[in-house]
Amino acid sequence: MKILVTVKRVIDFNVKVRVAADGSGIDLSNVKMSMNPFDEISIEEALRLKEAGTATEVVVVSVGPAKAEETLRTALAMGADRAILVETDDVVEPLAVAKIVKGVVEQEGPQLIIVGKQAIDDDCNQTGQMLSALLGWSQGTFASKVEIDSERATVTREVDGGLQTIALKLPAVITTDLRLNEPRYASLPNIMKAKKKPLERKSPADFDVDTKARIKVLNTEEPEGRKSGVKVASVAELVEKLKNEAGVL
Amino acid sequence: MTTLVLADHDGTSLSDQTAKVVAAVAKIGFDVHVLVAGSHVGAIASQAAELSGVSKVLVADTPALENNLAEPLTALIVSLRDDYKTFAAAATSVGKSVMPRVAALMDASQISEIIDVVSADTFKRPIYAGNAIQTVQSTDAKIVITVRTASFSPASLGATAAVEDVSTAGLSSDLSTFISDAISENERPELTSAKIIVSGGRGLGSAEKFREVILPVADKLAAAVGASRAAVDSGYAPNDWQVGQTGKVVAPDLYIACGISGAIQHLAGMKDSKIIVAINNDEEAPIFQIADYGLVSDLFVALPELEKEL
Ligand SMILES: Cc1cc2nc3c(=O)[nH]c(=O)nc-3n(C[C@H](O)[C@H](O)[C@H](O)COP(=O)(O)OP(=O)(O)OC[C@H]3O[C@@H](n4cnc5c(N)ncnc54)[C@H](O)[C@@H]3O)c2cc1C
Numbered sequence: 001m002k003i004l005v006t007v008k009r010v011i012d013f014n015v016k017v018r019v020a021a022d023g024s025g026i027d028l029s030n031v032k033m034s035m036n037p038f039d040e041i042s043i044e045e046a047l048r049l050k051e052a053g054t055a056t057e058v059v060v061v062s063v064g065p066a067k068a069e070e071t072l073r074t075a076l077a078m079g080a081d082r083a084i085l086v087e088t089d090d091v092v093e094p095l096a097v098a099k100i101v102k103g104v105v106e107q108e109g110p111q112l113i114i115v116g117k118q119a120i121d122d123d124c125n126q127t128g129q130m131l132s133a134l135l136g137w138s139q140g141t142f143a144s145k146v147e148i149d150s151e152r153a154t155v156t157r158e159v160d161g162g163l164q165t166i167a168l169k170l171p172a173v174i175t176t177d178l179r180l181n182e183p184r185y186a187s188l189p190n191i192m193k194a195k196k197k198p199l200e201r202k203s204p205a206d207f208d209v210d211t212k213a214r215i216k217v218l219n220t221e222e223p224e225g226r227k228s229g230v231k232v233a234s235v236a237e238l239v240e241k242l243k244n245e246a247g248v249l
Numbered sequence: 250m251t252t253l254v255l256a257d258h259d260g261t262s263l264s265d266q267t268a269k270v271v272a273a274v275a276k277i278g279f280d281v282h283v284l285v286a287g288s289h290v291g292a293i294a295s296q297a298a299e300l301s302g303v304s305k306v307l308v309a310d311t312p313a314l315e316n317n318l319a320e321p322l323t324a325l326i327v328s329l330r331d332d333y334k335t336f337a338a339a340a341t342s343v344g345k346s347v348m349p350r351v352a353a354l355m356d357a358s359q360i361s362e363i364i365d366v367v368s369a370d371t372f373k374r375p376i377y378a379g380n381a382i383q384t385v386q387s388t389d390a391k392i393v394i395t396v397r398t399a400s401f402s403p404a405s406l407g408a409t410a411a412v413e414d415v416s417t418a419g420l421s422s423d424l425s426t427f428i429s430d431a432i433s434e435n436e437r438p439e440l441t442s443a444k445i446i447v448s449g450g451r452g453l454g455s456a457e458k459f460r461e462v463i464l465p466v467a468d469k470l471a472a473a474v475g476a477s478r479a480a481v482d483s484g485y486a487p488n489d490w491q492v493g494q495t496g497k498v499v500a501p502d503l504y505i506a507c508g509i510s511g512a513i514q515h516l517a518g519m520k521d522s523k524i525i526v527a528i529n530n531d532e533e534a535p536i537f538q539i540a541d542y543g544l545v546s547d548l549f550v551a552l553p554e555l556e557k558e559l
């Protein structure tokens with residue numbers, strides 16, 4: 001079975017983002033970029049399925065700028081076999097990403113697609129579900145455990161009240177949550193080897209997808225800050241303040 | 250024009266998150282219909298019909314819709330597409346699973362987790378873990394949104410909307426099948442509707458300690474219990490207690506963060522709380538920068554004392 005994994009290049013999760021003063025967006029100059037953390041979890045899961053003999057090949061795909069090659073090389077260094085970069089400098093909305101990946105799926109014929117549940121830049125939480133709908137496949141979102149046999153995937157999902165386990169008919173789309181696994185680091189020899197692994201370049205036009213934004217961003221601003229608070233010296237003082245000053249007890 | 254709200258429920262009762270979505274979409278100005286989908290959901294439909302601002306409740310009652318599986322739920326909503334301009338749901342695990350499917354099949358770009366309605370097609374939403382707020386305008390024929398319910402007060406009760414059955418012909422759930430639920434049993438209020446939340450982080454050190462010092466304080470305050478990702482990853486607390494960018498977003502009157510450092514991913518889920526208390530033994534911990542009241546103390550001393558003082 002072939003597994004396709006999507007990856008996105010995003011601002012590193014440790015970076016404090018700066019909002020441009022003129023309302024135009026986020027200042028991305030000279031900030032550290034990394035692979036979306038949920039995508040690392042997706043790759044790890046695919047690699048474990050390959051190591052267990054369930055999967056035969058792990059293909060990673062990214063839709064993004066030329067520099068997303070670095071992100072794909074990281075995926076290859078972790079152990080993915082091949083990469084596809086669908087290159088565009090546009091800000092591509094999840095719907096267009098899903099349409100492009102659907103095109104990739106039609107060429108590659110995977111049985112399983114693993115997608116991170118959300119990208120930590122736009123926080124949309126849409127791409128996997130949209131892809132699954134466009135393909136007419138089953139979906140298992142927010143996976144914290146995945147088991148595959150020949151016809152189905154059993155997925156335990158992190159839902160609002162706890163956990164839910166469902167069985168998906170294959171082929172399927174799974175989106176990954178934090179507790180699915182702990183992603184490996186790429187070793188230095190594997191980073192060197194990854195430079196020679198195949199990476200194919202495509203464009204959105206190759207899949208007949210128009211990436212024009214459907215959602216107009218009118219303004220980007222900083223959230224209202226909180227007023228700075230006070231330190232209290234004791235539990236008694238805390239309780240007194242919560243009762244008499246804040247009025248919340 | 251009309252907005253269709255997907256009701257959020259657990260098979261027994263309507264979640265109060267639906268009342269918040271109804272209040273949010275009322276600001277759009279269209280008629281509001283609520284869709285209650287599931288199996289044996291008559292009582293839930295009656296609850297939805299009481300929400301102020303709702304003019305009609307649609308009921309889709311069939312075994313195929315039991316357990317909120319995404320594929321049949323999507324097919325149902327898409328079958329109703331001609332009657333509606335806007336489709337909305339709470340950003341719960343069901344809403345997040347279903348609405349992007351609905352959007353894709355209507356060729357619409359979804360607007361996720363809105364925190365404000367500017368006009369019928371323009372909304373505000375947070376990005377980058379809430380470090381920026383975008384005002385965005387949809388240009389699609391159909392508008393699909395999910396609502397961050399922590400930003401809205403619930404619609405009041407008192408309406409008597411008409412309740413109408415809709416066709417469920419052809420809905421099947423052969424793509425995915427339900428196997429089991431492991432839903433946490435607890436008597437405490439829901440995190441997303443609690444007035445007070447007591448939250449624990451890595452500083453608790455173990456599941457036993459978490460139970461020993463956090464829960465008694467929560468019980469005294471009739472509070473919900475939250476946790477940081479680190480506490481959940483370490484097994485101190487179940488996954489559905491995680492508050493943050495990738496967990497639940499809450500805005501209670503009082504949030505007490507204990508042994509939580511205040512990473513941006515955690516703040517994203519609680520910084521709109523009315524009053525924030527931080528208890529941490531590191532006076533440099535970033536959580537103190539957003540806390541209204543900070544207590545620099547060992548939580549194993551402070552929390553038992555707090556429990557006695559309450
Ligand atoms: C993709 C991604 C998504 C994430 N999503 C979330 C999310 O949704 N929610 C979330 O919370 N995090 C999330 N995180 C993790 C986040 O970055 C932090 O790692 C996490 O919030 C830290 O949890 P913590 O504050 O409990 O632990 P730590 O940062 O380790 O802090 C522990 C704190 O406890 C204090 N402490 C220790 N002992 C005591 C004591 N005896 N008395 C008092 N204080 C004590 C310490 O001083 C310290 O400040 C995410 C990270 C990533 C990469």
